[in-house]
């Protein structure tokens with residue numbers, strides 16, 4: 001469905017390129033919720049932008065590409081990086097990070113989306129008809145059609161997010177990308193948004209890609225997930241397997257830091273900080289924070305490979321059970 005083929009991207013800066021995505025290579029399947037996790041600054045949003053084909057200066061694709069393929073209404077399609085934007089809304093849609101604050105506060109919600117939706121809605125007759133269809137769809141999702149006439153500042157953060165998700169799924173795209181859809185919302189609202197995304201995925205039987213730094217979000221709704229560290233993918237697998245038996249030392253720390261019901265032990269953060277992307281270490285990028293790092297880890301970049309069927313990781317110490 002989505003093939004990320006050895007993708008490397010960088011931001012051009014006056015001090016030279018900052019390599020943010022480094023040789024990332026994996027696939028996201030039809031009919032799944034795929035999660036992307038990792039600390040702030042590891043490149044999650046940049047990867048999602050590349051998936052959505054928002055490659056605009058200073059972001060540059062250095063090598064590799066993305067292929068979006070599938071079938072809609074009995075018609076097969078396939079688009080590559082550079083073409084994916086031709087199918088925005090129809091085959092792929094995007095809920096950007098902090099979507100609630102990227103909205104223009106003085107323009108009613110309907111005006112911020114309707115032009116794009118009308119342009120793409122091939123079966124449209126008039127703008128009014130499309131608007132009516134959108135209003136019906138909102139009702140189907142238990143949202144008031146009046147929300148379309150509201151200005152963003154009149155709605156709570158959670159309600160704004162729901163409307164944006166509704167608009168992003170209105171044309172039943174094969175893929176929905178959502179960047180931190182629950183961040184900055186309180187836990188009750190967070191749960192409502194997650195339930196909405198899950199329900200929509202079941203209804204549309206499409207692919208959802210959810211970016212979140214919150215491992216709890218992944219535990220609740222994703223089927224498979226990838227863990228990013230310093231611009232690289234370090235682990236990928238079924239979410240339940242990752243939580244049950246994390247392979248990469250970084251994933252072990254992320255999973256170990258999660259509070260669990262009944263566990264009274266004190267949780268510690270992950271010591272140290274990710275390396276600067278302007279000057280990453282030579283070997284494994286996690287080596288400076290890994291207590292078990294060897295000379296090989298510090299010298300050689302570990303290969304991202306299939307450790308067990310469907311389970312990938314990049315670490316030299318995968319056979320070391322003490323890690």
Ligand SMILES: Nc1ncnc2c1ncn2[C@@H]1O[C@H](COP(=O)(O)OP(=O)(O)OP(=O)(O)O)[C@@H](O)[C@H]1O
Pocket residue numbers: 011012013018020038039040041042043044045046047058097213277
């Ligand atoms: N326009 C830009 N120019 C230069 N560097 C950038 C630019 N945008 C992002 N970066 C750098 O790219 C890296 C990855 O940023 P990105 O926003 O993809 O991370 P993220 O994982 O989404 O973080 P967060 O969890 O905080 O949203 C960061 O180090 C950031 O400083």
Ligand SMILES: [Mg+2]
Pocket residue numbers: 044045046097179
């Ligand atoms: Mg981000």
